[in-house]
Amino acid sequence: MSGRTNVKHYDVAIIGGGASGCYLAALLADTDIRTALIESRDRLGRKLSATGNGQGNLTNVNVGADKYFCSDREWLADILCGVEDVLSPFCGLFETDDKGRVYPCGRQASSLTDALRTKIGKSNNIDVYLSSEVTDLSEGYVVTYSGGQLTADKVVLAAGGKAAKQFGTDGRAYSLAEKFGHKTTALYPALVQLRTDTTYTKTLKGLRVDCNATAEAGKTLRTCRGDVIFTDYGLSGNAIFTLSSFVTDKAGAVIRLEFLPDIPAHEIERDIRRKIGAGYERSEWLACTLPNVLGRAIMRRCASDDPREIARTVKDFRVECRGTLGFDYAQVTRGGIGIEGVSRNLESEYSRGLYFMGEILDVDGECGGYNLHWAFSCARRVFDAIYKRR
Numbered sequence: 001m002s003g004r005t006n007v008k009h010y011d012v013a014i015i016g017g018g019a020s021g022c023y024l025a026a027l028l029a030d031t032d033i034r035t036a037l038i039e040s041r042d043r044l045g046r047k048l049s050a051t052g053n054g055q056g057n058l059t060n061v062n063v064g065a066d067k068y069f070c071s072d073r074e075w076l077a078d079i080l081c082g083v084e085d086v087l088s089p090f091c092g093l094f095e096t097d098d099k100g101r102v103y104p105c106g107r108q109a110s111s112l113t114d115a116l117r118t119k120i121g122k123s124n125n126i127d128v129y130l131s132s133e134v135t136d137l138s139e140g141y142v143v144t145y146s147g148g149q150l151t152a153d154k155v156v157l158a159a160g161g162k163a164a165k166q167f168g169t170d171g172r173a174y175s176l177a178e179k180f181g182h183k184t185t186a187l188y189p190a191l192v193q194l195r196t197d198t199t200y201t202k203t204l205k206g207l208r209v210d211c212n213a214t215a216e217a218g219k220t221l222r223t224c225r226g227d228v229i230f231t232d233y234g235l236s237g238n239a240i241f242t243l244s245s246f247v248t249d250k251a252g253a254v255i256r257l258e259f260l261p262d263i264p265a266h267e268i269e270r271d272i273r274r275k276i277g278a279g280y281e282r283s284e285w286l287a288c289t290l291p292n293v294l295g296r297a298i299m300r301r302c303a304s305d306d307p308r309e310i311a312r313t314v315k316d317f318r319v320e321c322r323g324t325l326g327f328d329y330a331q332v333t334r335g336g337i338g339i340e341g342v343s344r345n346l347e348s349e350y351s352r353g354l355y356f357m358g359e360i361l362d363v364d365g366e367c368g369g370y371n372l373h374w375a376f377s378c379a380r381r382v383f384d385a386i387y388k389r390r
């Protein structure tokens, strides 16, 4: 017990009962470490239960440092654990899709949260504080939360980033680390829908197409294949989520869409010539080849009547970016607590006993399970640091 009356003392206080916080608490559940898990919302793991469209894409077999945005890939690679390690606290069966994304076979993200909650709930060493927003953290450590204060030898900041504030993450937690001298880098929404010029895409609202999509800003940033969905504000879909991470901090970016990625341009050109020979109206030169509404949009976009030019537009349809839909719609945050002041054990170099996990750090992953993999890898590393190496 600390010297303060009515102030409970713990070995470890985890601030944030999200993906990484719950995972660490579940690992600590089998130890004798007295732990406080403090969550501002009325339930643990709300965001985790919503991941992967509710299906819980918790890791990816293609994981590696190259799937992340981070200023020090070596530091990151040292912390990332293997897929089997990520899965180990969850009892259940898992399946991998053609993009390497790993899901529970039951395809329910909430089952992941339930598995962690059950482990936490069975432990006598873990006290869970719900509806308890941490508002201050001071040396000692003294944790002030909405219901009072507690003290702890070690504190783990797992309070997430600024994306998707409906899940309790609005970026306010960065200030808890800044008090100890840590710097927060510039913050951007990532894995998010893009606002674009809609001059030539207005009529396509609701259309989903499989295509190659490339992000450019002065140079090619990334190409990927996947779904693109046209909306009234711009572009959405898996491929756009992936590209958004590459353009979120770039002005003047362009998205280039290659429709019919498996059909070469010369075949499209030949088909147009055949239609011209058969007396088709110009507006129908792409009929049958593409959805009508898309074919017409391409014909409007391409001023020329030259079949080669039209085929080229099918293969290279450019859309100018005008920003993103913002943090409220983003899945993750680009930027966060700079990793310069954070050791490979995820401990602060300015304040011993203060640790960081997950999205609060300046690390974000591509779409496909990499962000949860990061959150869980952090939890494993902090567990090793505070339990195995004590």
Ligand SMILES: Cc1cc2nc3c(=O)[nH]c(=O)nc-3n(C[C@H](O)[C@H](O)[C@H](O)COP(=O)(O)OP(=O)(O)OC[C@H]3O[C@@H](n4cnc5c(N)ncnc54)[C@H](O)[C@@H]3O)c2cc1C
Binding pocket: 015, 016, 017, 018, 019, 020, 021, 038, 039, 040, 041, 045, 046, 047, 048, 050, 051, 052, 053, 056, 057, 058, 059, 132, 133, 134, 135, 158, 159, 160, 161, 163, 164, 167, 168, 169, 170, 172, 173, 330, 331, 332, 357, 358, 359, 360, 368, 369, 370, 371, 372, 373, 375
């Ligand atoms: C809709 C959606 C779908 C996603 N799908 C996927 C996916 O399929 N695969 C994938 O890998 N990633 C996915 N992500 C990203 C992934 O969920 C996050 O990167 C991950 O949850 C981050 O884990 P974390 O522990 O760092 O933070 P979080 O899981 O965000 O948890 C932080 C917790 O801290 C709490 N908190 C914040 N401030 C305080 C405070 N001051 N005091 C107390 N508590 C506080 C919050 O309420 C929250 O519960 C998705 C994100 C969203 C929004």
